[in-house]
């Protein structure tokens with residue numbers, strides 16, 4: 001029997017997602033359940049969003065209480081938690097000023113505008129962006145303009161002008177693009193959609209140096225790799241270099257649609273002014289309650305410490321898969337954002353579909369990588385369960 005939900009979706013939604021033929025009903029911890037009652041071990045976390053796992057009671061209760069009091073008001077007024085949520089984000093990120101958005105794409109959109117506004121105030125004549133090949137920053141016009149995948153950009157050209165793409169982890173290719181018009185360099189410290197590529201310390205340090213020497217702003221996109229996933233609250237913190245602007249979303253709200261861009265006071269002084277930017281829903285009471293509660297739980301439960309404890313086990317078990325199966329060529333990434341690269345003989349789309357049939361959710365990245373981005377509460381027993389399912393699929 002065709003699920004009526006699936007049928008209605010197929011008949012009524014614009015077809016931009018190739019969905020798997022299951023309809024999800026509820027979740028608990030590391031597991032999701034579909035409308036037929038089947039269980040799925042989730043190593044996808046709704047695209048690295050649900051860091052605290054499903055049905056986190058404390059978060060649910062805080063959100064429910066907020067819904068009963070006030071879940072929206074405009075940014076013409078203050079509300080109880082907008083200041084505190086921003087304060088908490090600044091505290092954990094080391095930034096000074098935050099703007100709340102509803103998504104990661106919008107956060108990047110705002111970051112790019114903020115960088116242009118900085119150059120405009122300073123009258124530097126700078127407006128160009130350097131972005132990375134294989135990067136992914138979202139689907140809005142600005143964000144897609146700096147996304148390093150031709151196929152995502154081409155159908156929508158002409159895009160935002162003045163974007164040039166350098167090779168990730170190749171400082172010379174960045175240096176070759178820098179000129180007196182360069183306004184900002186944007187990068188993910190750990191590329192997600194681009195196939196799980198981790199920046200080298202030399203690259204991150206080198207970008208910082210190029211920016212400092214040339215009056216360019218460094219923007220880190222932490223939408224996917226931020227919020228504990230790599231074993232520090234934000235991935236750039238591991239490298240000992242601080243961006244001027246950073247963007248975040250996904251796990252900061254554990255699934256409540258909220259994102260943010262944040263900047264240092266130095267940038268803020270010369271950047272967005274009243275009337276330059278806005279978002280009707282941005283940082284509404286529900287979103288800010290989510291951010292505040294998520295950070296509170298993260299710190300109390302030492303989620304980052306847990307990631308550092310459990311991630312080496314994921315690494316070890318994935319390395320075993322590389323050893324065991326010829327079709328798996330490489331393990332990539334770090335922390336709880338890792339991937340396996342496959343030889344062309346093993347189409348990853350098929351592996352992914354078989355995983356769903358086996359009750360395992362993972363995510364494809366590019367044509368040849370399977371991504372593992374579980375809720376950050378994952379334990380060794382879940383990793384063992386995932387590996388057993390994967391071994392079964394790869395043995396076929």
Ligand SMILES: Cc1ncc(COP(=O)(O)O)c(C=O)c1O
Pocket residue numbers: 047102103104105106108136137138139188192193221222223224225249250
């Ligand atoms: C690194 C990165 N930036 C930006 C985005 C876009 O975020 P959103 O889909 O919330 O607009 C994503 C989404 O996957 C992402 O991984």
